[in-house]
Amino acid sequence: MTTRIQRRNRRKILDAALDVFSAQGFRGATLDQIAGVAGLSKPNLLYYFDSKEAMHRALLDDLLDVWLEPLRALNPDGNGKAEILAYMRRKLQMSREFPRESRLFANEVLQGAPRLGDQIGGDLKKLVDESAALIRRWIAAGQLAPVDPYHLIFSIWALTQHYADFDAQIRMIRDGADPMEGADAFLETLFERLLKP
Amino acid sequence: MTTRIQRRNRRKILDAALDVFSAQGFRGATLDQIAGVAGLSKPNLLYYFDSKEAMHRALLDDLLDVWLEPLRALNPDGNGKAEILAYMRRKLQMSREFPRESRLFANEVLQGAPRLGDQIGGDLKKLVDESAALIRRWIAAGQLAPVDPYHLIFSIWALTQHYADFDAQIRMIRDGADPMEGADAFLETLFERLLKP
């Protein structure tokens, strides 16, 4: 049974942990930092989670579901090009709404995905393989230009997540303007032209 | 004056540091790991570099020059579309040849570029601004489809570096096959279609 206080504090801790892990990486983050952001004492963090690693794992477990939802939402009966464009838009929207999650994921993968290897090799791979097969069917049906489906998926990931992951760089180059200003239109054009049969 | 031994050992240390920093991030890396990879003792590392941070800075200083060289090589008198495509090819080649450097850079930017802020805000921004102006001239001359030059540059960075930075993920999805297999052809098609006037 979980109490009201438990729910509130677990949420506060995970939110703070996401702040810190996504900005510093797993090893760079300290429990003191997380405790500071959460407004709780360090021993109290460890009352709710067994270890620093448990917090990280809890975040990653939640993350993968959310992260893959847009890909799962591809509709096999829809129009190929429209579906891919919609997928791209959803991914871009996620970078806008959940930049911390994007950076958490990026940190993890950059370091070889030591704590995420199983799920990437399992669930994620399966979903990507299925989506690739679906894209191939769309191509065969003439709804999409013939492009490699894997690279197509990777390119959507790369382009959309770049705005969240490299936010600091883009912001400095663009003098602090919203890094994603104009991104929608640009990506729309890019994929429109790439995919036109 | 620098001796032969100094040159050899500095090189060994920076190479080992690049290995470790790019795989673990700055805070995640330890001097013991670097010493192990370099085959030198920890105090010996500190005989050649004042601190852990000095090693990191030395790497970043070297890096930015190499990293921006392809962008500097844009030829204002060349054909716009051909120049951009050539730039993309050079960037992709760099991801292939220098994946560790790419990941070092990604780690740094992901964490807000705390040790690279000045250079990104200075040299890099200046170079990008100039390149963007050049791209606009090419567009005005009808050599290139009218796209936002900043987003065009970002898209090249995103797509090419993704193969180095997210290597672990791509490798798992593609069952260990060379992650960049087919990338050249895919990106060629993508930018060809995007940029055709």
Added chain:
DNA sequence: AGAGACCTTGACTGGTTGGTCAGGTCTGCT
């Protein structure tokens, strides 16, 4: 109100890490 479970924390511990230092070894030069 009172009992009992739940929540919180100051003080501590053992291990790790960046960095120091005194003294020893090697190298290149005459």
Added chain:
DNA sequence: AGCAGACCTGACCAACCAGTCAAGGTCTCT
């Protein structure tokens, strides 16, 4: 050979860090 300077290291230190624990505070339910 012998010397000066460059190179190297074991032993050490202070700071930091994840995690523990006993003791005290708070909430909830009757």
